[in-house]
Amino acid sequence: MLEQYQNNQPIAYQIIKNTLNKKHFAHAYLIDTNGYDKGFDFALTFAKLLLCPYEKCINCMQCKMIDDNNFPELKIINPDGNGIKKEQLTELQEEFNKKSIVGNKKVYIINKAEKLNVNSANTILKFLEEPQEGIIAILITNNIYQLLDTIISRCQIISLNGQVDLENKNTFNKIAQLLTDNNEDYNNFINDESNKEKLEALLKFIKYYENNHKKILLYMNDYWFNYFNDKQEMSKYILIMIYFYKDVLNYKINCNIEIFNDYLDLIEDIANKNTVDNLVNKITVINEHRTYLEYNANLNLLMDKIIIELESGVR
Numbered sequence: 001m002l003e004q005y006q007n008n009q010p011i012a013y014q015i016i017k018n019t020l021n022k023k024h025f026a027h028a029y030l031i032d033t034n035g036y037d038k039g040f041d042f043a044l045t046f047a048k049l050l051l052c053p054y055e056k057c058i059n060c061m062q063c064k065m066i067d068d069n070n071f072p073e074l075k076i077i078n079p080d081g082n083g084i085k086k087e088q089l090t091e092l093q094e095e096f097n098k099k100s101i102v103g104n105k106k107v108y109i110i111n112k113a114e115k116l117n118v119n120s121a122n123t124i125l126k127f128l129e130e131p132q133e134g135i136i137a138i139l140i141t142n143n144i145y146q147l148l149d150t151i152i153s154r155c156q157i158i159s160l161n162g163q164v165d166l167e168n169k170n171t172f173n174k175i176a177q178l179l180t181d182n183n184e185d186y187n188n189f190i191n192d193e194s195n196k197e198k199l200e201a202l203l204k205f206i207k208y209y210e211n212n213h214k215k216i217l218l219y220m221n222d223y224w225f226n227y228f229n230d231k232q233e234m235s236k237y238i239l240i241m242i243y244f245y246k247d248v249l250n251y252k253i254n255c256n257i258e259i260f261n262d263y264l265d266l267i268e269d270i271a272n273k274n275t276v277d278n279l280v281n282k283i284t285v286i287n288e289h290r291t292y293l294e295y296n297a298n299l300n301l302l303m304d305k306i307i308i309e310l311e312s313g314v315r
């Protein structure tokens with residue numbers, strides 16, 4: 001039952017509810033557990049909702065089969081020993097290439113996706129690059145930055161409120177921690193002044209957008225492309241933008257601010273300008289477009305599309 005996450009994971013709950021209502025599914029989701037210990041159960045609940053044929057299911061046959069780990073259209077891949085092996089994934093592909101037996105969707109869950117090695121990561125990447133109609137991937141990880149950028153960029157991210165120890169840190173250090181996965185990179189990140197400037201630039205961009213809406217389209221170079229002009233950089237900072245709106249939503253629904261504790265005034269201001277639905281929509285739109293980065297040669301056009309889509313309101 002998705003409802004059991006309503007209090008613990010209010011944002012992920014809303015995002016999944018919206019996705020199901022709109023029946024607008026991505027080919028791949030990446031659940032970033034942030035150390036939340038029920039991340040796998042959460043993913044399984046999501047998979048069940050994707051596969052169940054009933055809108056209001058009261059323990060149907062299919063769901064029972066899923067509970068018994070006996071449903072052919074759901075495959076769960078766990079690390080075999082130390083890692084996820086390439087053979088596990090090719091087996092999955094072969095099996096999924098056979099025609100669907102029940103229903104019209106197939107879902108595979110890759111648990112502990114950070115355990116993909118170079119070989120298996122490339123296999124899964126091929127799968128994600130050529131998505132097949134009706135096949136949905138759910139990857140679960142504790143540490144999103146141990147995954148290849150190319151994998152992250154193809155998935156819609158559902159970031160859970162976790163138990164990662166980010167307390168007693170300022171916003172900039174928290175972001176450094178989120179974007180790096182070892183001490184050396186972390187230190188390099190915080191010692192590079194340009195990263196501070198970029199964070200400030202991102203917040204200025206958001207602030208200007210929230211105050212002036214579509215007008216920002218005239219100043220995209222000044223507010224965005226002067227700071228973020230290649231795909232990798234954009235992917236990172238669009239992700240931080242998602243974290244920002246997630247914190248605005250946290251504030252709005254009286255949950256703890258996770259990352260942007262140093263920017264309470266801005267958070268409060270933007271929370272007052274948006275409804276909860278509005279914020280969920282913004283997170284969804286930005287997340288969706290982030291996954292298009294990989295395929296889009298024209299970054300200017302992509303940023304324009306994000307703004308236009310944000311302005312078209314709650315879908």
Ligand SMILES: [Zn+2]
Pocket residue numbers: 052053054057058059060061062063
């Ligand atoms: Zn069901």
